[in-house]
Amino acid sequence: MPALKAVLFDGGNTLLELDYPWLAKLARRLGADGATPEAIGRAGARLMRQRSLRYGRTPLRQEAHEVFEESFSSIAAELGLSPMAAAEFARRAHLEDREHPQGLWRCPAPGALATLAALKARNLHLGVISNADGNAEAHLGLAGFAHYLDLVIDSSQVGVEKPDPTIFRLALAQLGLASHEAVYVGDLLDVDVAGARGAGLMPYLYDPYDVYPDVAEQRVRALRELLDHL
């Protein structure tokens, strides 16, 4: 690849994950005996693929509560919880997300910090473009990413969201780069990959749970694989 200068990432489900161990413990307490962090992650990834255009976008403030509860109830139902237990799972998860200083998006994805450190050592600019609620930079900072990131663009702060190419162009402008000098890595086909391509950046689909086996895009199952691709 000629003259790569920046690697830009999605935030949620790419650099940061929900606290799956916490959610698995909650699900087991509510009766889903076999719930594992892996099962929660996989159920979440499948749900996001099904509904990626809707959930990839920042829910409007007044819709956020509903979207959160609906998503978490679906995940809980897939784990085998009864409708009543699933609603309780969603309620407690939402409470934790609001009350914990890091929210529930508080775990670096496997290999994320090490991958960023290695890319930084290649003198690449690193950044995040996230459809988020205004807390992306704070949450990434609390999870240990601040040191590596040259920019964080949070859709609610700039008033435009992926897949609109404008948000990718904002990042390029801040870094003083052309689109062919950057790649973008994200987990949603319709939001991250389509958006990046629309702005002229080469996209990589991050698909740790193999929910896009049918897709011909450049796809990595682990973030560390990027070190071989780039």
Ligand SMILES: [Mg+2]
């Ligand atoms: Mg994402």
